[in-house]
Amino acid sequence: MSHLSIFVQYVGQYMKTRLTYRSDMVVEIMSDLLFQAVNLIFILVVFGHTNLLSGWSKDEIIFIYGFFLVPFALFSTFFNIWDFNERYIVKGELDRILTRPIHSLFQVILERMELESMFGVVTGLAVMFYAGSNLGLTISWYDPLLFLLFVLGGAFVYAGIFISLATISFWSDSRTDIMPMMYNIGNFGRYPVDIYNQIIRYVLTWILPFAFVGVYPAAFFLDKTEWYGYAYLTPVMGIFFFSLSIFLWNIGVTKYRGAGS
Amino acid sequence: MGKYLEMIRIRFLMMLAYRTNYYSGIIIYSINIAAYYFLWSAIYGGKEDIQGLSVIQMTTYIAVAWMARAFYFNNIDREIAIEIKEGKVAVEMIRPYHYLNMKTMAALGEGIFRLFFFSVPGMFLVSLVFPLQFSANPATWGFFGISILLSFVINTQINLMTGIFTFFIFNNDGLMRAKRVVIDLFSGLILPISFYPGWAQSGMEWFPFMYISYVPSMIFSEGFVGQQVWNALMMQGLWCLLLLVPIQVLWVLAKKQMVIQGG
Numbered sequence: 197m198s199h200l201s202i203f204v205q206y207v208g209q210y211m212k213t214r215l216t217y218r219s220d221m222v223v224e225i226m227s228d229l230l231f232q233a234v235n236l237i238f239i240l241v242v243f244g245h246t247n248l249l250s251g252w253s254k255d256e257i258i259f260i261y262g263f264f265l266v267p268f269a270l271f272s273t274f275f276n277i278w279d280f281n282e283r284y285i286v287k288g289e290l291d292r293i294l295t296r297p298i299h300s301l302f303q304v305i306l307e308r309m310e311l312e313s314m315f316g317v318v319t320g321l322a323v324m325f326y327a328g329s330n331l332g333l334t335i336s337w338y339d340p341l342l343f344l345l346f347v348l349g350g351a352f353v354y355a356g357i358f359i360s361l362a363t364i365s366f367w368s369d370s371r372t373d374i375m376p377m378m379y380n381i382g383n384f385g386r387y388p389v390d391i392y393n394q395i396i397r398y399v400l401t402w403i404l405p406f407a408f409v410g411v412y413p414a415a416f417f418l419d420k421t422e423w424y425g426y427a428y429l430t431p432v433m434g435i436f437f438f439s440l441s442i443f444l445w446n447i448g449v450t451k452y453r454g455a456g457s
Numbered sequence: 458m459g460k461y462l463e464m465i466r467i468r469f470l471m472m473l474a475y476r477t478n479y480y481s482g483i484i485i486y487s488i489n490i491a492a493y494y495f496l497w498s499a500i501y502g503g504k505e506d507i508q509g510l511s512v513i514q515m516t517t518y519i520a521v522a523w524m525a526r527a528f529y530f531n532n533i534d535r536e537i538a539i540e541i542k543e544g545k546v547a548v549e550m551i552r553p554y555h556y557l558n559m560k561t562m563a564a565l566g567e568g569i570f571r572l573f574f575f576s577v578p579g580m581f582l583v584s585l586v587f588p589l590q591f592s593a594n595p596a597t598w599g600f601f602g603i604s605i606l607l608s609f610v611i612n613t614q615i616n617l618m619t620g621i622f623t624f625f626i627f628n629n630d631g632l633m634r635a636k637r638v639v640i641d642l643f644s645g646l647i648l649p650i651s652f653y654p655g656w657a658q659s660g661m662e663w664f665p666f667m668y669i670s671y672v673p674s675m676i677f678s679e680g681f682v683g684q685q686v687w688n689a690l691m692m693q694g695l696w697c698l699l700l701l702v703p704i705q706v707l708w709v710l711a712k713k714q715m716v717i718q719g720g
Binding site: 217219220221222223224225226227228230231234237238241242244246248249250374377378381384387391392393395396399400404 | 486491635
């Protein structure tokens, strides 16, 4: 069986399980919307007390947030591995995965898929168009193409970081509790990086490159020419970090010792 | 009583066995606070204070809010949900203790562990690098201690309620997520409540959320002084008592219509 047909099979099963608990699905979509609103409220409240954030206006920051939502939606649809340690290592569920003849990471991704998170793409686009029209931005013929490229790059950056973190569990099965804080650090990539000092900027660009899922690619659409170089790097960073995480996974999985029963 | 103390001890030891990874958590925590420091400095942009808080007080507020979160935070709603789904709750019910109290004690054991092995060293590390403002007044520390204990109680009560809801709706991942978002936003973890517009503030006074994070952080950063501290602590205590009512009601109803799904 090809990977594609397995994917389709999983989606089918997924729909069935989801439609069993319909009320929960509605609450889940609502809570997603609420989650997206939280950060928007943060921006709005902050700009209630200031006009410019190191030269960037409120609408520009909102536009960056709208852009961020799109790759983040893709990421949270397919890469729900924040509880990988508890779910697969501590409980020994990975034993089951490893007996099957398909790449283990691919199976984990399929099992933990959450298709309703795709809703975030719609919210993101709506926020972008809202802020963009306030700013009077125009769309060129190549913008949608680059947008797609940057979104994929951003989603892969996120996936790369979180898969790499999940692989730590192969070496050490203790809980880290760093995942929620990691999600929080992801938020900092949405603000103009020149507000941070050298170290934080370096971390957000090259070590935990969350700036590539926010300010760098969005700066391209905001016509901030000084950031174009970084914007074009987005897909490269995505491919690099995602490949690195798969490399780490492949090594890590050979070190796995079943911990559960 | 003895069995409950034993539960705190066991959970503490369980966490202690897996302590190494907490050190990596401290580094992530430091990056987090550092980024907040610069973000808030940019937001202040040279202003002396916003809503009565200076930049340094603001950084202290954020740092201590995250540190306190490590103490009051727990996943018992998820634990309860899993035990209900797997049918394990049936066994728990026939054991000679109160299920909800036992869960609370387990959470307390976890919280105490995180306080000593994560919050305290993390806060120490951050205070070396950033200008945080620690009060020299022992009373402030005392009030802060009482306040985070009450925060723990309120947050745990909300988690118990969310967990018990699994008895009625069977799969409550969505509800748990919504609860987390609401607490992040309205507890004052990411923004002090005083920064919100007036109408929003008066709305929030009707909910227990701001007593989880806003109150202890304001006490610690001395944004609250004198009578304000006493009032805030009284309100926290009041909510602790008030929330017992819905929990008891839900628990009685849940036991009546329990459906064991697995096991």
